[in-house]
Amino acid sequence: xxxxxxxxxxxxxxxxxxxxxxxxxxxxxxxxxxxxxxxxxxxxxxxxxxxxxxxxxxxxxxxxxxxxxxxxxxxxxxxxxxxxxxxxxxxxxxxxxxxxxxxxxxxxxxxxxxxxxxxxxxxxxxxxxxxxxxxxxxxxxxxxxxxxxxxxxxxxxxxxxxxxxxxxxxxxxxxxxxxxxxxxxxxxxxxxxxxxxxxxxxxxxxxxxxxxxxxxxxxxxxxxxxxxxxxxxxxxxxxxxxxxxxxxxxxxxxxxxxxxxxxxxxxxxxxxxxx
Amino acid sequence: xxxxxxxxxxxxxxxxxxxxxxxxxxxxxxxxxxxxxxxxxxxxxxxxxxxxxxxxxxxxxxxxxxxxxxxxxxxxxxxxxxxxxxxxxxxxxxxxxxxxxxxxxxxxxxxxxxxxxxxxxxxxxxxxxxxxxxxxxxxxxxxxxxxxxxxxxxxxxxxxxxxxxxxxxxxxxxxxxxxxxxxxxxxxxxxxxxxxxxxxxxxxxxxxxxxxxxxxxxxxxxxxxxxxxxxxxxxxxxxxxxxxxxxxxxxxxxxxxxxxxxxxxxxxxxxxxxxxxxxxxxxxxxxxxxxxxxxxxxxxxxxxxxxxxxxxxxxxxxxxxxxxxxxxxxxxxxxxxxxxx
Numbered sequence: 001x002x003x004x005x006x007x008x009x010x011x012x013x014x015x016x017x018x019x020x021x022x023x024x025x026x027x028x029x030x031x032x033x034x035x036x037x038x039x040x041x042x043x044x045x046x047x048x049x050x051x052x053x054x055x056x057x058x059x060x061x062x063x064x065x066x067x068x069x070x071x072x073x074x075x076x077x078x079x080x081x082x083x084x085x086x087x088x089x090x091x092x093x094x095x096x097x098x099x100x101x102x103x104x105x106x107x108x109x110x111x112x113x114x115x116x117x118x119x120x121x122x123x124x125x126x127x128x129x130x131x132x133x134x135x136x137x138x139x140x141x142x143x144x145x146x147x148x149x150x151x152x153x154x155x156x157x158x159x160x161x162x163x164x165x166x167x168x169x170x171x172x173x174x175x176x177x178x179x180x181x182x183x184x185x186x187x188x189x190x191x192x193x194x195x196x197x198x199x200x201x202x203x204x205x206x207x208x209x210x211x212x213x214x215x216x217x218x219x220x221x222x223x224x225x226x227x228x229x230x231x232x233x234x235x236x237x238x239x240x241x242x243x244x245x246x247x248x249x250x251x252x253x254x255x256x257x258x259x260x261x262x263x264x265x266x267x268x269x270x271x272x273x274x275x
Numbered sequence: 276x277x278x279x280x281x282x283x284x285x286x287x288x289x290x291x292x293x294x295x296x297x298x299x300x301x302x303x304x305x306x307x308x309x310x311x312x313x314x315x316x317x318x319x320x321x322x323x324x325x326x327x328x329x330x331x332x333x334x335x336x337x338x339x340x341x342x343x344x345x346x347x348x349x350x351x352x353x354x355x356x357x358x359x360x361x362x363x364x365x366x367x368x369x370x371x372x373x374x375x376x377x378x379x380x381x382x383x384x385x386x387x388x389x390x391x392x393x394x395x396x397x398x399x400x401x402x403x404x405x406x407x408x409x410x411x412x413x414x415x416x417x418x419x420x421x422x423x424x425x426x427x428x429x430x431x432x433x434x435x436x437x438x439x440x441x442x443x444x445x446x447x448x449x450x451x452x453x454x455x456x457x458x459x460x461x462x463x464x465x466x467x468x469x470x471x472x473x474x475x476x477x478x479x480x481x482x483x484x485x486x487x488x489x490x491x492x493x494x495x496x497x498x499x500x501x502x503x504x505x506x507x508x509x510x511x512x513x514x515x516x517x518x519x520x521x522x523x524x525x526x527x528x529x530x531x532x533x534x535x536x537x538x539x540x541x542x543x544x545x546x547x548x549x550x551x552x553x554x555x556x557x558x559x560x561x562x563x564x565x566x567x568x569x570x571x572x573x574x575x576x577x578x579x580x581x582x583x584x585x586x587x588x589x590x591x592x593x594x595x596x597x598x599x600x601x602x603x604x605x606x607x608x609x610x611x612x613x614x615x616x
Contacts, residue, residue: 005386006528006541007341010350050343050350050537051530077555091350093343238554240528243386246544247525248552250573252494253580272498272572275559 008093040101041127053079060123062130072123098242111204112140118209147175147190191216205231228265278460295361328521329371337542344536359393369424370414370591374521402426411592413481422469488615489575507567509600514545519593
């Protein structure tokens with residue numbers, strides 16, 4: 001019988017990195033030590049521990065990473081709590097890739113890119129950021145605005161410091177919500193910081209973060225003169241099948257798992273406000 | 276067209292059951308029709324339709340998807356499927372027959388659902404024309420003719436005979452295997468019956484019901500209607516409408532510890548339930564109004580938008596008969612339609 005979408009493959013966790021007090025990044029390969037499948041930045045995968053649960057996570061590593069896939073996962077429910085207490089060597093089930101991903105080889109190619117992320121919202125964007133860094137000549141100016149509650153809640157902080165901030169071809173602007181000892185960077189919420197930085201209107205924006213951040217940042221971008229057609233985001237809704245059939249992630253005539261998770265704001269504007 | 280004397284109906288069923296599992300509507304102890312596997316002496320129900328739809332044959336209420344064995348840090352995956360047996364469903368009405376083509380658009384769309392596909396391939400549908408449509412029936416609103424049902428084989432039952440016509444290769448294969456029991460027949464009695472049925476259809480209370488006003492670019496307008504609050508006010512969120520509906524196909528996937536391993540199964544779910552969309556960070560459909568709206572928006576607006584205008588309803592009338600608060604798609608469509616004009 002041919003491979004069923006709902007029958008998963010096996011993967012094994014080869015590394016677990018503690019990012020923040022409630023976010024860990026898991027490195028996953030197949031049992032043969034190779035990547036389980038290829039993906040486009042912004043696509044997702046269904047991970048599961050049988051008997052505990054199965055859920056959709058964005059693939060945070062770039063497809064240009066030929067060795068493994070990574071998932072940055074915040075502890076917030078049954079499955080994620082289980083994943084947070086497991087050890088390296090644990091096998092998990094994996095199926096995918098699901099969704100459309102960001103149009104890195106079409107609409108985004110040659111563009112000046114502005115990434116705006118809040119908290120764990122960096123996870124799906126990290127895949128795109130590292131992809132465009134690896135194919136630097138195909139993209140224009142790159143700017144990253146990333147904020148979190150505190151210094152300790154910045155996901156991938158080590159990679160940001162050691163790689164992104166040392167990369168002279170990109171600009172990184174970090175911010176945290178409140179003053180903190182040992183932090184000499186910007187303090188304040190992401191929406192305000194974006195307005196302060198007043199990015200060039202020619203940029204294409206890729207944004208992900210908590211709903212409240214998205215709402216105010218989008219309003220701020222529009223005040224600055226950006227249009228809905230310039231701003232992409234990636235959504236999450238409850239999902240079971242991942243292939244547009246179980247009905248959970250339905251918004252209007254779209255299924256987030258299949259038609260999304262990446263939408264432009266003008267596309268979202270055509271859908272009912274129910275997400 | 277071929278026919279069979281009704282006196283030979285028992286022998287006809289027995290002959291089918293020799294070759295494949297045969298299911299047909301039979302009255303249960305409560306006098307309600309339900310599909311049952313045929314056994315000697317089973318009597319075909321005379322009810323207009325079964326309480327539960329025929330979708331169970333292709334999309335059962337629960338089914339195993341995959342089995343796991345966990346040992347230490349390792350996991351073993353097994354596909355639990357065995358070869359699907361051939362089966363014949365006799366007595367499917369025109370409305371349920373149409374529902375299969377709607378389910379096909381979901382389960383056979385890429386990526387194909389292999390569980391569903393295997394059942395579709397191994398199942399032969401024998402439909403039975405309606406002669407006494409009821410006041411809850413409105414299949415004609417969706418262009419379905421209950422006197423001319425689709426299916427692999429179509430049948431018409433008169434006072435003395437069962438008339439049969441094969442529509443597909445599968446249907447021809449079934450009838451040719453039964454040729455010893457059948458004789459060539461004149462179509463006249465069938466035509467007469469169809470005309471009589473169509474006369475009844477014209478007089479049904481829902482004869483003029485139409486969902487046409489939902490066909491255009493109305494998504495936001497319908498969604499934003501203030502009528503949803505009032506329409507959904509009494510909804511209990513029991514999900515009966517979704518369970519009896521032949522086209523409702525939302526499902527859940529869950530794991531069950533068998534004591535020897537983990538069985539992952541899927542089961543029917545309902546957008547009417549409060550936890551259908553609930554996530555760790557919240558729920559986009561917080562009240563029954565949003566859940567209620569989702570079900571009707573999907574059937575009247577979202578599904579047609581993705582399927583060349585075909586509505587996700589076949590007018591079988593089960594939800595009209597079964598809803599404990601007497602709310603249904605007809606009332607919803609009629610209430611909202613006023614806003615669209």
